Amino acid sequence: TIFSAPVRACLLLVVVSVWVQQVDGVWPLPQQLDQSADRNSLSPQRFSFTYGRDSAAQTGCSVLDAAFKRYFSIIFPDFTKGSVSVKTRGCDGYPDEDSDESYNLSVSEGQAVLRSVTVWGALRGLESFSQLVYQDDYGSYFINKTEIVDFPRFAFRGLLLDTSRHYLPLHAILKTLDAMAYSKFNVFHWHIVDDPSFPYQSRTFPDLSNKGAFHPFTHVYTQSDVMRVIEHARMRGIRVIPEFDSPGHTQSWGKGQPNLLTPCYKGDVPSGSFGPVDPTVDTTYKFMESLLKEVKFVFPDSYVHLGGDEVSFACWQSNPNVRTFMEKMGFGKDFTKLESFYMERTSIVWQDVFDYHERIPQDTVLEIWKGETYQAELSRMTKAGHRVLLSAPWYINHISYGQDWRNSYAVQPQNFSGVWSKQKKLVIGGEVAMWGEYVDATNLNPRLWPRACAAAERLWSDEEKTLNADLAFPRLEKFRCELLRRGIQAEPLFVGHCKHEYDGL
């Protein structure tokens, strides 16, 4: 934790009049929200964010200075006056799995006070504050008297983007991070490479993207692009967890790294095609060690996602060297053992690794993606003492006609058979996944938003208070209009309109 004393920001308000106006609330719903009909007006000329006198963070805290500026223009889009100067010193840390994101917000006459333990909590509180402000028909700004006590239900609230099946330009990723902050997501799971392309430009192995990207210059992420993503995310309290999925899903790696992939055989001769990473040769592990060393250096988060899903064993089976290796290691004909041998020492992996694995380290986080049986998997994995992430019901690349956000919303991540204290607490959160087969910069944003918001609320808010989708509907509808107002291309939930329609293309 960065601060020993609570961060405290004061928001100066001017009280003008009292009208009865019910604000539809905040998305995701705070844990405790008490609002009165008393409303205070906010004057953009007189309003300012300041650090509380006893706050551990003061001017100079880059994260909050920038957030003050950002939220000022979100709340008052017509006023560009930025009274806060942004310096980059202090508050230089990164959010992590133990970050305390709780905050208390109290809006009363003339003043609002936001208290939090960390800057990350302050960011969540600023987001809530900004959603409480509204404009009347004459353009005046108001906020109702409000008391909020808030904290996330789950520590891990992620969103996966896939930049391999289609390349996503940097600004599409940055925009997604903006929208994630609006919904209080806190992990960007960057599925950065896969079979179709390798856009990550490695310092150690430049050929990986030179030969494995769709295009070596226009369709890559340079080191400075990656830095920008990480910093943009940090400013919003979002962790960046890269995924370097292996041993399967590595076709594009093979182009720039000779002898990495297993040559498949047709009878006694190589067929010319390649399978998963070759687990039988030392060079593979040397290469992986260097690459992961680089990854750990480039990406500050303590987690790396190592994939491990959907390994096709057919090619391994066809290769005589692999078969010899199997016998030597005493794996017999069980190729799943071969895979688990390869996957040792990992941080987050897809469920397949657990399904096959015998000696998986206890601190490994397992991510569930297979749809049909996720409750049973939750039960099995937590029983084995593993921490678990749920993604299966939130594959929102799958689209269908109508209001499919309701299905995402109805998910209950802790509703499986198991012992409460031991097992259910091992569910550390979940992830919305937007796989890239049918998605690129042309349709990413409207497909993500507001559909991802349903999972955002499930992962943040109290389930008891948010089970009814019909009650959530008007609040979500209002939130999607707010996203539009902030320039996020969020699609409509159903028939209707927003005061400010999207005016891009």
Add this chain to the structure above:
Amino acid sequence: MYCLLKCAPLILAVAVCHGWLFGDFVRKQELNEISLWPIPQKFQSSAVAFKLSPASFQIVHAKQSSAGPSCSILENAFRRYFEYVFGDLKSRKKVYDSDLVELQVWITSADPECDGYPSLQTDESYELSVDEPSAVLKAANAWGALRGLETFSQLVYEDDYGANNINKTEISDFPRFAHRGILLDSSRHFLPLKVILANLEAMAMNKFNVFHWHIVDDQSFPYMSRTFPDLSQKGAYHPFTHVYTPSDVKMVIEFARMRGIRVIPEFDTPGHTRSWGNGIKDLLTPCYSGSSPSGTFGPVNPILNSSYDFMTEFFKEISTVFPDAYIHLGGDEVDFSCWKSNPDIQKFMVQQGFGTDYSKLESFYVQRLLDIVAATKKGYMVWQEVFDNGVKLKADTQIHVWKERPQYQDEMAKVTAAGFNTLLSTPWYLNRISYGQDWVNIYKADPQNFTGTDAQKKLVIGGEACLWGEYVDATNLTPRLWPRASAVAERLWSDKSVTDVGNAYNRLAQHRCRMVKRGIPAEPLFVGHCRQEYMGL
């Protein structure tokens, strides 16, 4: 066939199919870059490539052409297609010699129709010959020339050094169907003008020629009427920000005209009119709960003369605002429960001898409406229910088939057997989405695939891709429509025999990249990339 396998791209495939392959294949790789969509009727191409340089290439009126610099449609199109071919100014700086110095556009009929509007009868055929030093595009009128310019622009490809090339080519082309439409719904969600115009651009890239503007419906009435300003004042989502002013409408019509696209407005009655009731008192039927009005309203009230007086005035305005010879009058999904609840309507039913058959009352209304519209000298299109319910229709009425049940093939057979012009939309409700490559089924549907005589088949004048607005607004409309609607475009333009999905995939993937390059956020078909990814956002 070895070549087809080896070189894969469609151009060659088509050339092989037509038995017209000539020239050698020294520049195979460049040929890969070309892909036409929709594929022309007759097509022959050689591997001989010519360079086009932005510094020395021009699009000009041919000497023999009946059109000249005063033809604004062509002048505009020349500039537009020059920009499509050569991209932005930055990339135009590259200097190299041009093998091809000009494209001559030759309008052959005495009247190039430069100041007119396209119609159902418009001849859109053209012939294009690309050879050194000039390419020649021949068409009877400006509309055919627009289609040919689009094809020409699709023939140009960039080589690895950034130079533009075009192969020696002969094309003779015409549409299979005369009515190739897109329906957009601006009532369930308001669509800003910009979105409508962008989609007209995309339509022209796909040789669509009808914009069916489902402009009003239950949810909102954004059309600003001069005669009845209260309609939008009280019926739009917002009276100022969510309306189409007369000048907006004019702009849409002119923008469409410049691209050879007809604008057919739909004013759907007697159902789907809830938003009309906000601005026009007593237009809608008051519904009853027991013996007293419930406070809700149903379809247009068909028993009051005032309803017909209103329609007369209203359609008089519509007929002057929209130049097209056709108006879509809707007539679908009329809910009878409100009419049934209303004692005045019940009395009227008895008087007219309709018994309890409320479809007779609907017919009574539609009949009178059709007479009103006929008096404005407009033709009309209606949804299939109007035909199904046995309303007496003028012979030139176009019946728009949209329902899943009965099977649309049976409906097409029935409507054409009765001698009516028919349009198909059932398989092309593009608002319905699902995971994966649903364009394939869209592509496979054929409007003439029903049991009937040749005369019946000829009555099929085309079809429309419909993007209803329940879940669509400016945020997601364009990527949802394109390139899925492109599948419909080829079905309606190209020869019936063009059905190879694998071949279509390769061309369509490139066509969508072309649309992206031209600024249209057309979504991907599957994994892959475009040389120039979408940069808007």
